[in-house]
Amino acid sequence: MAETVTPSGTTTPGSLLASLDPLLREWLPRQRWFAGKGRPVTGFSPVAATELLPSDGKLGLHHLLVRAHQPPVLGAPAQPGDCYQLLIGVREALPPRLAPALIGHVTGGPLAGHTVYDALYDPRPAEVILEALRARARIGGLRFERDPGQEIGDGLVARLLTAEQSNSSVVYGDTFILKLLRRVVPGVNPDLELPLALAREGCARVPAPTAWLRADVAGDAYVLAVLQPFVQGASDGWELALRELAKGEDFAAEARALGRATAEVHLALARALPTVTLGHGPLRNLVDGMVERLTAAAQAVPALRPYEAGLRSAYRALDELAAEGRTWTAQRVHGDLHLGQCLRSPSGGTAHASSSGGAWSLIDFEGEPARPLSERRMPQPPVRDIAGMLRSFDYAAHSVTPPAPGWAAACRDAYCSGYAEAAGSDPRTDPVLLRAYETDKAVYEVVYEARHRPDWLPVPLSAVRRLATTSPSPRRPRP
Ligand SMILES: Nc1ncnc2c1ncn2[C@@H]1O[C@H](COP(=O)(O)OP(=O)(O)O)[C@@H](O)[C@H]1O
Ligand SMILES: [Mg+2]
Known part of the structure; x- marks a missing residue:
């Protein structure tokens, strides 16, 4: 069955997630940025899903916000589960250079027969995000925004930073760095709020945000990513x-x-x-x-x-x-x-x-x-x-x-x-x-x-x- 895709790019999150569920249960807890270490993931519920590239081509790309359910910490009250931001790449098979990005092989649901992986490892999907920021695109509930005073050039090749961090960052041609927030909560995010305020004050001690990604989901506003100039050789x-x-x-x-x-x-x-x-x-x-x-x-x-x-x-x-x-x-x-x-x-x-x-x-x-x-x-x-x-x-x-x-x-x-x-x-x-x-x-x-x-x-x-x-x-x- 083909995934239901609205013209705006919003997909039916439930069916996509159902096919990814068993793979994500294994993969998510192994990620450095996973905040719920030590407790198993018992299931997921979808928060939002947006198709950025259709899966019927050579390369599919899905933006997902998913809530991971885990048993509560001993003695603590039950929590709704943390919400994570995922960029899922979809290919028929994964080239060897992308082996570290593998999430798994899908056996059922709309992506059956495909290989899914963490798309930030792959320059092409990472460039799709940069292009959307450049174009100030709106795709489904995703709002790609840019400071009108700052331009984003083209031809910038993407590479994922492999440093230990609590989020994931992609560097574009040593010119920009994009931080994709992994565990997200609705509301004003100080990681965008404060650098924007400092830029307005003319404080050069903090790289001024060039562009950012927001999402509106069921009345909640999220900040999902921030692009800023890359300090070269730092x-x-x-x-x-x-x-x-x-x-x-x-x-x-x-x-x-x-x-x-x-x-x-x-x-x-x-x-x-x-x-x-x-x-x-x-x-x-x-x-x-x-x-x-x-x-x-x-x-x-x-x-x-x-x-x-x-x-x-x-x-x-x-x-x-x-x-x-x-x-x-x-x-x-x-x-x-x-x-x-x-x-x-x-x-x-x-x-x-x-x-x-x-x-x-x-x-x-x-x-x-x-x-x-x-x-x-x-x-x-x-x-x-x-x-x-x-x-x-x-x-x-x-x-x-x-x-x-x-x-x-x-x-x-x-x-x-x-x-x-x-x-x-x-x-x-x-x-x-x-x-x-x-x-x-x-x-x-x-x-x-x-x-x-x-x-x-x-x-x-x-x-x-x-x-x-x-x-x-x-x-x-x-x-
Ligand atoms: N503007 C920048 N220029 C160069 N490197 C940067 C820049 N911003 C972040 N980095 C690199 O990325 C790493 C992670 O960035 P940071 O914002 O601290 O993310 P996290 O929230 O994951 O800790 C930093 O330790 C630094 O090495
Ligand atoms: Mg840090």
Whole structure:
């Protein structure tokens, strides 16, 4: 039976999914970006299906949004299941170069006898997406949109990035990079919202979105992908830091430049989007969240328990400051800042150049994907991002043998100094707030490592030891 295709490109999702179901149950949990690791997928329900190339030709292409059903986490209430974005390629047979993309051979339903695969591995389907963005196409419920001020040239050859990531990215001729979001939720996506706001502010620290893909599904609006200029020859901060550590080289000048870049982004976000003053009430809510996360973490990870009381004192100290009448400004922030979310271009001698001559940009404004969208879009003290970067220097320094705590300390100081140069305020002058946010981050890391990478648990635990005993007093920033 032929797939029912409306002239707009919308297909009948049920029958397509029925034929893919057994293959996707095996394939989806193996993907790096699959968020429900450790629990089986028991079935799918269709959210939307759009045919981009008909399956009766040499190459078929289907855009799918599917909800994956899984048994709930032990003790947690039943959830509707995460919604994933898939681009399914359809061929009679797969050429060997596409073997890593194989999803499987379909035995029943509308695609019976065909081979289906993850189409992002294949340059041609990836180029179909770029062409649709260029043409600002509307296909079914998919809306391909582009900044009218930016053009997309033709002849750009697509290649999938093979780096470990939580989404999937395709590079087009070293000119653009498309991030296809994998686990999607309806609503405003900060990964598009914030870079667009920063571009309007003229902030050159963040690549300005060139084009993006949205979908309207049963009254829900989704952001599904974002295209932005590709920073050619760039290294991410994590790679660079590890390279310098391996050579025994100092990273302080780069850390300082990163501090400046972070401050510039924060200043631009504070200009572009609303800020709020946090008095005792709202701050108590933030502190309550931190305390709750600590309590849950200590329950889950026994190694944290000896430090629990010390860590609680970090949160209590912040609450006491707020009770005395201290207030803080909250604004939109990056939300998941670490060295891996920073790119340094090769030396170019631009106005933003670091000591090496390269310039730092910040990417990936999605926030911590595990947190609900409403929480990720809330104004927060900018120190949240600073704490993330400070933890990241510590991680880098502990991932070499022997660990290099002195290297991390120099980076942390230089980063704060760079931040202060551009922002006019030094995060170290508010040590109670900084300690609380660093603690919250380290507690999150403890839970993550205990669950996913027990070998790494000593890294956040060494920070926990320090944070549990530090009783900070305001420090004069070092020049
Ligand atoms: N504008 C860009 N220029 C060059 N490389 C980029 C750009 N944006 C992202 N990348 C590369 O893609 C990787 C993943 O991008 P990111 O937005 O962090 O995706 P994810 O949400 O999957 O973490 C980055 O670590 C970086 O190596
Ligand atoms: Mg990232």
